[in-house]
Amino acid sequence: xxxxxxxxxxxxxxxxxxWAGLYVFLLATDRTSLYLSARxxxxxxxxxIILIVSVVGYLVTRPDSPALSNRSVSGLALxxxxxxVVIALPPASLTSFAASRRSSFASAAFVTSVExxxxxxxxxxxxxxxxxxxxxxxxxxxxxxxxxEFVGFVSRDPGVPADEFLLTRFLISCCVAxxxxxxxxxxxxxxxxxxxxxWVQVTGNLFPLNNEVVVQAEDVVKVPRPKHPYLNA
Amino acid sequence: MAQAALTPIDTRSAWRRSFVAVAALAGxxxxxxxxxxxxxxALQNFLLVFSSLLIEAMPFILLGAVVSAVIEVFVPRSxxxxxxxxxxxxxxxxxxxxxxxxxxxECGSVPVARRLAHKGLSAGAAVTFMLAAPILNPVVLVSTIxxxxxxxxxxxxxxxxxxxxxxxxxAVGWIVANKTSGELLSATAEDDEHAHHADSRAGSxxxxxxxxxxxxxxFLVLGAAVAxxxxxxxxxxxxxxxxxxxxxxxxxxxxLAFVLSLCxxxxxFVAASFVQFGVGAQLAFLVFGxxxxxxxxxxYSGTFSREFLRTVVLVVGAVVFAGTLWVEVxxx
Numbered sequence: 001x002x003x004x005x006x007x008x009x010x011x012x013x014x015x016x017x018x019w020a021g022l023y024v025f026l027l028a029t030d031r032t033s034l035y036l037s038a039r040x041x042x043x044x045x046x047x048x049i050i051l052i053v054s055v056v057g058y059l060v061t062r063p064d065s066p067a068l069s070n071r072s073v074s075g076l077a078l079x080x081x082x083x084x085v086v087i088a089l090p091p092a093s094l095t096s097f098a099a100s101r102r103s104s105f106a107s108a109a110f111v112t113s114v115e116x117x118x119x120x121x122x123x124x125x126x127x128x129x130x131x132x133x134x135x136x137x138x139x140x141x142x143x144x145x146x147x148x149e150f151v152g153f154v155s156r157d158p159g160v161p162a163d164e165f166l167l168t169r170f171l172i173s174c175c176v177a178x179x180x181x182x183x184x185x186x187x188x189x190x191x192x193x194x195x196x197x198x199w200v201q202v203t204g205n206l207f208p209l210n211n212e213v214v215v216q217a218e219d220v221v222k223v224p225r226p227k228h229p230y231l232n233a
Numbered sequence: 234m235a236q237a238a239l240t241p242i243d244t245r246s247a248w249r250r251s252f253v254a255v256a257a258l259a260g261x262x263x264x265x266x267x268x269x270x271x272x273x274x275a276l277q278n279f280l281l282v283f284s285s286l287l288i289e290a291m292p293f294i295l296l297g298a299v300v301s302a303v304i305e306v307f308v309p310r311s312x313x314x315x316x317x318x319x320x321x322x323x324x325x326x327x328x329x330x331x332x333x334x335x336x337x338x339e340c341g342s343v344p345v346a347r348r349l350a351h352k353g354l355s356a357g358a359a360v361t362f363m364l365a366a367p368i369l370n371p372v373v374l375v376s377t378i379x380x381x382x383x384x385x386x387x388x389x390x391x392x393x394x395x396x397x398x399x400x401x402x403x404a405v406g407w408i409v410a411n412k413t414s415g416e417l418l419s420a421t422a423e424d425d426e427h428a429h430h431a432d433s434r435a436g437s438x439x440x441x442x443x444x445x446x447x448x449x450x451x452f453l454v455l456g457a458a459v460a461x462x463x464x465x466x467x468x469x470x471x472x473x474x475x476x477x478x479x480x481x482x483x484x485x486x487x488x489l490a491f492v493l494s495l496c497x498x499x500x501x502f503v504a505a506s507f508v509q510f511g512v513g514a515q516l517a518f519l520v521f522g523x524x525x526x527x528x529x530x531x532x533y534s535g536t537f538s539r540e541f542l543r544t545v546v547l548v549v550g551a552v553v554f555a556g557t558l559w560v561e562v563x564x565x
Contacts, residue, residue: 011251012443015450019291026288035285040499047292050299054443061433063440068247077254079450082287082457084258088265089280097274101468133383173376174499176285177464180506 008068011076013058018083020051025087033228034093035086037172093229095197096155099168099181114139122148122206124169125231127213128182141208148206148215150184151226154194162191167202167215172230179230184213189220199225275465283461286528289496290340290453291446297341298445301348306438313353321357325406328358329399332366338496339367339523340453343532344445347418356417357410361402364545367497367523368398377519380501386512389564390501390519393512393556397520401552405545412538419538452535456528460494463527467492476509483557486514487550490522491530497523513561517553524549 023044026032032044117126117139130140152169167186170179186202194200204217270277316324335342346363350356367373377394381387409417472489475481486507495503504518525546533542 008247011247012447014255015447016443022288035281035288040289043289043292047288047295050292050295054295054439054446057435057439058443061436061439063436068250070250073247073250073254075451076447077258078454079447080254080258081261082284082454084262085265085280086284086288088262089270089284090266092271092277092281094278094281095274097278101278101465172499173380173502174496175289177282177289177460177493178495178499178503180503 008072009058009062011068011073013055015076015080016051016055016058018080020048020055022083022086023048023051029091030227031091033230034091034176036175037230037232038228039232040174091225093225094170094176094179095153096168098170098179099155099166099183118142122146124150124152124167124182124184125171127184127206128171128180128231130208130213137208137211140206140213144207145205147203149201149203150215151199151201151223152184153225154196154198154200155183156196163187163189165189165194167200170230172232176230182231184215186215186217186220189217194220194222199223279461279465282464283457286457286460286494287454290338290457290528291450293338293341293496294344294449294453295442295446297344298442298449300335300341301344301445302438302441304345304348304352305441306434308352310353313349316358317353317355321355321407321410324355324358325361325403325410326399328354328362328406329365329369329402331362332369332402333371335362335366336370336372338373338498339526339529340449340496340532342366343529343536344449347536348441348445350414350417353414355410356412356414357406360409360417361406364402364405364524364549365399368402368520369395373497373501373523376498377501380505384505386515386564389512389560390516393516393560394519397516397553397556398523400556401520401524401549404552405548408544408548409541417537417541419534419536421535448535449532452531453528456494456526456531459531460492460527463492473509476507476514479561480558482510482514483517483554483561486510486518487521487553490518491526493522494526494528495522511561511565513557513565516560517557520557521549521553 026035026044027048032041036043114135117130117136122140122143126140130136150167150169152167155166155168157166164185164187166183168181168183170176170181172179184206186204188204189202199222201221201223202215202217203219204215207214207216265280268276270280319327332342335345342363346359349362350359374391374395377391378387381390384390469489472485475485490500493500493503500519500522504515507515507518530542533545
């Protein structure tokens with residue numbers, strides 16, 4: 001067994017500081033919403049606090065550390081790897097690639113009430129909820145022609161007319177791994193003006209057709225990716 | 234070969250290998266930055282899912298490690314010896330129902346179970362607690378209610394999830410009940426346990442806390458990498474075609490739960506989206522996933538003996554299959 005300043009203790013401290021730094025980095029750069037939903041965002045400060053306390057506690061108490069072996073060096077590097085990935089990865093969110101990997105019927109888990117759909121302005125969350133049940137879809141159908149303003153990214157299937165695309169947004173309940181997509185078909189958009197995965201704001205009139213929701217566009221403008229790219233379930 | 238990997242290396246070698254590891258990590262950072270993953274959609278998708286799974290799961294591992302370190306340092310072994318002397322028919326259900334009071338997901342319950350077994354609680358009780366907690370804890374039950382509110386299958390889903398989850402946990406607990414902690418835990422986990430010493434209670438606490446974090450962390454990283462790979466390259470559409478097939482739909486949803494590796498606190502929202510599947514198949518997803526998934530497979534493999542993973546997969550699979558089949562017959 002080796003005390004405090006041994007390579008093993010320094011390596012353990014390095015990994016702890018790296019993970020503490022990652023959570024502080026997420027807080028400082030406001031990037032938590034790229035990975036977690038609002039209901040799990042508390043994990044980031046909690047993770048940072050436990051890790052910072054662990055670093056301080058480890059430094060103060062200087063417990064014995066097992067000597068390093070080839071396997072433990074690899075293990076420590078493996079634990080540190082996600083920190084490197086997150087910090088090196090430019091800010092990004094799921095794209096149309098992810099939408100294409102998820103089945104279309106998995107777009108219908110969002111919970112919203114018939115009352116929410118029947119009154120006030122309509123959101124993409126309302127659309128997701130409407131696809132989920134006949135009652136909610138009936139409530140949405142009753143509002144056919146309503147003016148809507150949706151923000152999402154462009155998802156274009158091959159073969160669709162140039163003035164059409166799917167406006168896509170993901171809903172997450174805990175983290176990106178559980179993302180579900182909600183899509184509305186935009187028609188009468190400026191032909192060929194918007195590339196795949198471009199974030200846009202669409203203003204137009206909404207028309208539910210069977211299990212699909214169509215928006216006849218009045219105006220489509222490019223916008224930057226929102227600070228919170230995912231809707232929260 | 235394996236023994237050589239575990240043999241301590243001298244200080245100079247340790248420094249050299251540590252520098253190589255740091256250089257490799259720095260190299261990965263540079264490559265990622267130059268590569269611009271946005272140009273490679275599959276790579277970007279993999280990295281986002283991988284990072285997201287770990288950013289969410291690591292604090293649960295830490296919370297589990299804190300509880301585990303508290304148990305190790307502050308709870309006397311005699312408490313667990315007394316608990317271990319209770320009849321099995323009392324011990325296992327009590328351990329399972331304790332899950333109601335432990336509101337963390339499956340990643341947090343593994344280090345606690347490992348500690349409980351090491352500290353003297355019977356292997357059956359430790360495993361029953363570990364498997365029941367991710368399903369029975371109140372946060373998971375409430376999120377299941379929220380995900381299914383307004384649906385006519387709300388009651389069978391919530392009651393079925395809690396009941397089948399407890400039954401599956403009890404079944405595995407019963408099967409491993411005769412094992413000692415040495416037989417239950419992997420040799421690596423035992424070695425790691427013996428490696429943490431300190432002169433003070435505080436030192437011992439931080440030694441075990443950080444030890445658990447590092448030990449569990451590496452298996453979690455491997456599991457998250459495999460789960461993210463499967464989420465990126467295995468399209469979910471393959472499963473849609475068998476939604477109406479009675480037996481296959483149950484197995485397919487268990488397989489999907491294994492592949493997706495979702496947190497038990499969020500999986501109900503995803504399960505509720507599979508409206509083409511019957512109540513039994515949705516329930517199979519909700520019970521199987523928190524007990525056996527890709528990242529858990531790595532955590533179990535690192536923590537427990539080699540046959541433990543096989544036992545969990547077979548027993549949980551059989552209980553969930555039989556149970557959900559009955560639910561399908563009665564409710565569906």
